[in-house]
Amino acid sequence: MKIAFYGSSLLSSYWNGAATYYRGLISDLHRRGHQITFYEPDAFDRQQHRDIDPPDWAAVRVYPATEAALRDVIGEAHQADVVVKASGVGVFDDALLEGVMTAAAPHAIRIFWDVDAPATLTELRGNSDHCLHRILPALDLVLTYGGGPPVVEAYEGFGARRCVPVYNALDPETHHPVPAEPRFAADLSFLGNRLPDREARVEEFFLRPAAMLPERRFLIGGNGWETKAMPPQVRHIGHVYTREHNAFNTSGLAVLNIARDSMAAVGFSPATRVFEAAGAGACLITDAWVGLELFLREGEEVLVARDGAEVAEHVRQLTPARARAIGEAARARILSEHTYARRGAQVDALLREESLRRRARVGT
Incomplete structure (x- = not known):
């Protein structure tokens, strides 16, 4: 047609x-x-x-x-x-x-x-x-x-x-594991533009954990964050082109997904970054929303946080070995069911x- x-x-x-x-x-x-x-x-x-x-x-x-x-x-x-x-x-x-x-x-x-x-x-x-x-x-x-x-x-x-x-x-030809790049190294990374109905959730799920974990490295990519006050160990890198997403996702210990207010309220709304991260074999931490289980299993294929304190606790407890296991399980699930x-x-x-x-x- x-x-x-x-x-x-x-x-x-x-x-x-x-x-x-x-x-x-x-x-x-x-x-x-x-x-x-x-x-x-x-x-x-x-x-x-x-x-x-x-x-x-x-x-x-x-x-x-x-x-x-x-x-x-x-x-x-x-x-x-x-x-x-x-x-x-x-x-x-x-x-x-x-x-x-x-x-x-x-x-x-x-x-x-x-x-x-x-x-x-x-x-x-x-x-x-x-x-x-x-x-x-x-x-x-x-x-x-x-x-x-x-x-x-x-x-x-x-x-x-x-x-x-x-x-x-996921398009596995576009998003897949690649070698890590030092410029994207972090304990927790988040990629998303600054939008009015996301900003408060970014403050809770990303900036609050950063303030609670001053010894850890945090990385934020996306447009609009240049004028946002952030804890000193948060690094902002601006727009990240699609061709760079694989390296962004594979270079940190974990990647964070934060739904916009409306998406979280309605549920059943996995963002593109969920599939990109899983495709790259990254360990994903996400805020909680209804319908997540249709895509990833909590605790096995994804880590779920109800607030910023739970994000911080996930980062504290996460080891490279566990992060790798969660990322590999997520990649297998998404490749099997969600391409x-x-x-x-x-x-x-x-x-x-x-x-x-x-x-x-x-x-x-």
Whole structure:
């Protein structure tokens, strides 16, 4: 099938946490015979911070963030068998959603792909004029980055015909063990941009343990932390490109995952870093959230903390041998059950099923 995919960016992970997710899914769909064109706006300096070249598994159409260019890319939706509008494009989101779904050919499968369902659902609850209220009943599918049963029930309550979570996963060709690099050495490392609904949890789960363990080394990567006051043994290294994530994950004793407030509240929302860390064989410490057991077993494949004091205690007790055992167990589990090949197979099956349903509805 020809897929027109309108998202934030395939080429850059700069202020764009969905990049790895898009790459893993779209590259696997290409291997299954689908032809994907990814439309991304030239915005937020992402094109100046590309971390991959245009790939051979997707055509990438970078368009200026102007109304004229928007009209052009909307018009191209008519050529596709599947039209996907992702959340969080960041430029003309509502106009893009309404435009491409209206422009889609009569036979086309129409999909809204939500990479931040908790935030979107909060908007829907608070704004009766949100464009999704009008569009949801006409869509064939809502796919979500995570969220599990609470998100499915909420979307179907708002009128979605069908909502299916397609969780993050691992591309083992991209994220895998590599030799450690001294520049990423630490007892506990955290990688994530500074965001309003994450900052308080970073203070609790990362900065508080750092203050409790002045003799240990802490490393934080990501955008926006330059002006944040931190304990003296915390080192900030700024944006870490996707190509550097393997070394970041393998060079420390343990890697920390901290969910955003909304993701933690909803549950069933494993971040990309969970799979990247496991793929690299890193020992992962995560904050607690509902649904974790679907992906990793507590105490065997991941260490779980309910607050900063528990993070500090995990770091105190962790030996290199135990860290290695946990990392190896996590890698085996994720390789067995949570790769993008599995997610791609899930999406491919959904597309084929929806194609049959759509033909039945229109009588062709």
